[in-house]
Amino acid sequence: MLGPTERIAFLLLVIVCGGLATHGFLRIARIVRLGKAAERTDGLAGRLINALIDVGLQRTIAKARPLVSLAHGFVFFGFSFYILVNVNDLIEAYVDGWTTIGAGTLAGVFNLLSDLFSVLILIGMLSLLVRRFVAKPKTLEFNSNVLLQAKAAGGGVRRDSLIVGVFILIHVGARWLGTAFHLAHNGHGDPWLPTASVVAQGFAGMSPDTLELAMHICWWLAMGLIMVFLPYFPRSKHLHLMIAPLNLALHKSTPHGELDDVIDASAPGAKTLTDLPWPSLLDSYSCIMCNRCQEVCPAHESGTPLSPAALEINKRYWLNANSSSLLAGGESPMLLDFATSSEAVWSCTTCYACVEICPVGNAPMFDLVEMRRSIVFEGNAPDDLAEVLRSLDEKGNSFGQSARRRAKWTRGLDFKIPDARKQPVEYLWFVGDFASYDPQCQEISRTVARILHAAGVDFGILYEGERSAGNDVRRTGEEGLFEALTEQNVETLAACEFERIFTTDPHTFNALKNEYGDGVTVPVEHYTTLLLRLVESEEIQLGDGSRGKATYHDPCFLGRYNGGFDAPRALIEACGTELVEMPRNREQSFCCGAGGGRIWMKDQDGITERPSDNRIREAMSLGAIDYFVVSCPKDLTMYRDAVKSTGNDGKIEVRDIVEFVADAMGLNDEPGDGAEAIPRAGDEAEAGAAPANG
Amino acid sequence: MNTVVLLKRVPDLVEDLEVDSSGTALDSEHLKLTLNEFDDHALEQALLLKEGGGGEVTAVALDSEDVDKMLFTALAKGADRALKITGTGAVNGTSELAEVFAQALGSVNYDLVLTGVQASDDIDGQLAPTVAAKLSVPCIEVITGVEAGDGSVTVHKEYAGGVLAEFEMTLPGVLGIQAAAQSPRYAPVSKVRQIQDSATLDEVAGAGGDNGKFSIVVMTPPETGEGAQMLESVEELIAVLDSKGVI
C-alpha cells in the first residue's frame, strides 16, 4: 500500500526508533544486573510457561478491582490480537495488492476479530482514562506523609498514563478508521467488518483520492506511532507489558514464608539501591503504578508514611533520572534518602498483602526487610524493638521474662503435659512466646492442652527448653538473632523423639515449617489442622447444638503465607457456629498490625486508625455477630484490645477457635450439670482408636 | 579523650532469687547474670563521647558467667578494647570490687572512667565513688549528660525532684552514669558473632579482691507484710476499729 518514499521513511523510522529503544532496554538490563545475586532462574522454562499462563488468563490482575480488570482485559486481549494485526498491516504496506478484505473466510474471521477487538480496546482504554481522570479514585492518592520523588508527586504518573492512553486510542482508533476508509474506497461494506462498515457509510461521499490519503494517514498514525512510541517505552510505566511477564516468571519460587538468606554477612541487607537483589530492581521497571499494593497495605491504611507503591515508584523515578551516572560507576543512592523513610520501613507488618496482590509480581515487602537488615546491623534498630531483641537474645522470649517460667502456664492444668525432652511423643507442641507468656493466651493454651488430653493425643512440650522460633525476629531484619534462636531450638529438638510438630502460633508455624531448613524435617502443622483431623477421625467428638454467629479472621502467617484457609473454617462450622465472612477474607485478609515485630513497637505518631481497629469495624459492619474468631495468640490480644478501643465492648466477643471446640466437646460444662466430661480416648476399652505412643 | 567503662554483671531480677543454704549468698543455681542496666548507659555515653570527639573506649569487666559475650557485645557496639580481669577469686561487695578495678586500671591509659550510678548488688555503697577514692580522683554521680572539654568534662547531674546542676570536672575522674544521652544501642547478634571470630579480649590478672574486711552475715528475702485490707465503707472502718478495741 505504501509508496516507495513512504517505505523508505518507515524503514528509517524503524532503524532510528528501534535503535533508541534497544539502547533503553539494554540500559535497563545493565541496571538490573547491578543488583545483588538472587536465585530466580531455576527451571526457567517452567517459570516462563506458568507466567504466560497467568498473564494469558489475567490471573494476577483479576485478584482485585473487577471493573478495572475487565477494562484491562479488553485492552490486553485486544492488543494480544493486535500483534497479528500489526504484522498484517506491515505486509500490507510492503506487498502490493495484499489485503485481507474480501479474501475469503479465514481472512474474514481475522477481520471480524480485529474489528471487534478494536472496539473493545477503545472502550476499555476510554473507561480506564475516565476512571483515572474523571472519577479520580482515592486509591491513586498517597498519604501526605509518604515520601515520593518530586516528579512523581508532581503528576508524573498521571502524565505517563495520559500519554500511554492517548497513544493506544490513536493507534487503535487510526487502524479502525483506516479500515473504514478502505471499505469506503471499495465502495461497499464487508459483513466481516461490522463496525468499520457502519463507520464507512459516513465516508461514502468522499473522493477516492481523499480516501486514499486518509488510509495512508491512518496507516502512519497506527504503525508509525508505534515506532515513535518505542523509545518512550523504557521510561514509561507502560513498559510493564514487556517486563511484567518476565517479572512474574522470575518471581521467588521458594515458599512465601521463607525469606531469602542474607547475601553478604559482613554487610547484610540493603543500604543503597544496588545493595538490593536484582529482582528488586526489576520490580521497579515492572511496576504499573496501580497502587493496588498500597490499597491493601495495613500500614498505609492506618496513615503511616509507608506505601509499597511509592517505594517502587521512587526506585523507578530515581533510575529514570540517574541510570547513566549509575552505570558510569556513580555512587548508588541511600535508599532511605529517596525510596522510603525509616519510619515507613518500621511500619511494615510483613503481612505479604502487597506481594500477594501485585499484578506484575512485585515484592516491595522484601525490599523493606532488606532495608531492616541493614539498619539493624548498623545498630540503628528502634529503641523499643531493641529492648525486645535483647530480651530474645538473653532470655529466648519477647516478654523479658525468665526462660524458666516458660511453661508456668501448665500449672493450671490437672494433668502433667509430658516433657518431650524426657520421653518420646507423637506430637511435639511448639507453644510459642505469646501462648506461653501472655496471660490471656495462657488460658487458650491450657484449653488446647485439655482438648488434646481429652482426645487421648500423645503430645509433649519442650518446657523451658523452647525458645522463640524467631519468625518475627527474622522479619525485623535481625538475621543473626534469628540464626541463634534457630540453632538453640534445633539443638533442643534434635535431642527429642517425635513424629510431628504442631504449633499454636501461626508465626511459629511459619518459621518451623519454612525457615528451619534441615533443622525440622517432620511435618509441621497448625493446631487448627490437627484439631480438624481429630474431629474428622472422631477422636474428638463434638456435641450437637448451635453456638452463635461468628466471623473469622485469617492470620497472615497461616492464611496468605501458608494457605491455611479451610481447616479453621471447617472447625468453626463443625462446632455448630454459623460463619459469616468479612469482605476481606482468605488471601485478601487484612492484617491485625502485629506482624513483622510491630507488636513490639509502639504505635507510630499520628496514625489515623490502628489496623486492628479497622478490622473490628469491618466485622461490626456485618450486622449482628456474636464472635470474632481468631486462631493466633497475637490476634487474641490485638483484637480484644481493639474491641475495647473501638467502643464495641460487650457487642462482640473475641474468641479463639479452641474455645468453640472445648465448648462443643463439653469440656467447659460444670460437673454435675448433666454433661459428663468426655473421657480420654486412651482410657476407653477400645484404646486402639488412640494414636500409638511413639 | 580515652574512656574506660566498668561493666558489671548483676543478678537478673526477672529470675526467682533464692538465698542458698549458707544463708549469706544467692543460690547460684537459679541465678542468671546480666549486664547492669546503668553500666549499659555508661558504655553508651562513652561511645557517644568517642563519636563526638575521638579517643578510645575500653570496656573492663570481671571474669564471670557469660562475660565474654558481654565484652564482645561492647566491641560490636564500637568499643576499641575489652579487658577481662581474671583469677580474682571471690569478690565481696563494692569496696573489694572497686579495689580490683582500681588495680586493673593501673595498666590502662585513661582520662575518664564511667560506670553505672548503681547496681542491684551494690552491697556496701556505689562503685563510682569507691573506685574514685581508690584512684584518688574526683567523682560525680547521677549523671545524665557529658560533654568533653579540654582536660575536663562538663556534666549534668540530676537531683531528686528534677533539679539539674551542671559541673565541670577536671580529668582524670570518675562519673556514675544515670542515663546516657540516648538509649543504649543494640548490637546485632551477627555483628557480635563476627567480632567474636575476629577480635580478642585482653586479659589482666586480678589483684585486690577479698580483703577480709567485709563479710555478709546473713541474707534473707524481704519479709512480706500481710498486705492491706481495702475497706469499702465507713461502716466497715468502724467495725474494724471496734474489733481492735480502738473505739
Ligand code: SF4
Ligand atoms: S508494586 Fe505492583 S501493586 Fe504496587 S503499584 Fe506497582 S504494580 Fe501496582
Ligand code: SF4
Ligand atoms: S507487607 Fe503488608 S505492611 Fe508491609 S508493605 Fe506490604 S502490605 Fe504493607
